[in-house]
Amino acid sequence: MAAQKMTLAVRPRGKPVKKLPEEVSLPTNGPTSELYKQLALKAGTTIHRLRVTKGSDGSFVPNSKDLSIDSTGLREQSTIYVKDLGPQIAWRTVFLVEYLGPLLIHPLLYLILPSTPNGSGPSQLQTLTLALVCLHFAKRELETLFVHRFSSATMPAFNIFKNSAHYWLLSGLNMAYWIYLPSAPAARESDPLITYPGLALFVIGELGNLSNHLTLRSLRSSGGAERGIPQGPGFGLVTCPNYMFETMAWIGIALVSWSWSTVLFAVVAAAQMGLWAKKKEARYRKDFGGKYQKKRFSMLPGIW
Template structure:
């Protein structure tokens, strides 16, 4: 049998009985995991579910992995751990589904009900029809990937972050983009469209072809990443294959390429704003994760960039 004391790190309203001593019968420190500790705490305090718990060695800030055993963490019989309440959590898969649902709801509202937004009907140009189709296809693809392709290394995130995360999609690629692109400025009879490259089928076709290439490439890299992580694990490996020979995150690169094609097609300042904000955000993510790859894998390819081939 092994016993471990768990003390609160800060205020833990859902576990007012802390500190508490947990006993694991017929197990040694080498057999008990941090996940077992979390499960035992949840059994004692049902509202304090495992995703809300951050377990650390007392006096330290770094969270211990659920898979780590007490022995690996340096905790022996009679040792002490600390638990912090991370607050209400939401499943990452649910987060993505909510984020991508925004544009899928908002674009049809602007496209099909122009009189409500602009005060008059908007006969749609070829450009508007194509952009509408591409945006919806993009976010339908993202929803399907979330359900059937993605495997998440972290199960949940703080619930309040959903509003910040959703704002990027619901506002920038939702309200602002839809409001600009489906406006009378781009309609069938607009002088901004007639006689311009934005009414040229070859130009629109070229941009659409670039978009399709980027979307299919993005999907391919997502499937490749999925295959690196067996279901139910957090296993990590060096990604190889299409796109990965040049950058660590080709999925981000192809995502940016897809939106660049739409921005180029429309010439909308709003579309370019979304590209700029998205590219900056994904670049920050890629650089951080690329650094982690190089730290965790000593044989990580030295010439591989983070997100933009040959550049960054």
């Protein structure tokens, strides 16, 4: 028995979409991903550039292999609106470009800037700070390549400049300049009472963060968008212990570098991660209801 089909009226939203068909027919119980696939094929573009909404109420129709077309409320001769989101870039590429900035800028300024008043070269603290910063962002690059799984495949291509500015300028140029100057606090001799606790915080933070990322990876299949409730170190304390450990690592770098530029980046990064953590807590409560153990603090125990 042939699968029942429905025909949908297709209209552009905003700017016209070249070659966009006026209607599309597909199985009623087929996945919405098939709708995106057919629209992209006929319009000569990629599914990632398209956003589909229902004409009846303007609600978003997601691109999903697990969501059937009829379950969205679409019926025979329903109208859908298709918007061209413009050029897209893969999230994985975005992260690789973001983290590349500090990895290039810190070694460069470490070599260029005279690191001590008498020109004898970088101090031990400056060399140690360079090592910690490079280890942190090298870890980020490797996680992007081999650990992270993304629920969204792409983002608008132009946003890469905005996203990269945070890392290339704030944790790259600004941090590196004030750390490797001859007059920088890190140009002086280290104080073991400050440096060693900083190193300990960095190691604990990086290992804890990696552990959390591996836990989150295990909740999602390759190419999937499913969600699960994470369990493991730190998840019983806060919603996003990966952000907690990330903040801990940056406090460690700040103690080693003894630079206000590092403190500035740590504060800005923590504030942004705190906002993401709040949203993640709200999403967990909405998606899992009573199955999810609500957290009072989303990122930092007793604080945030």
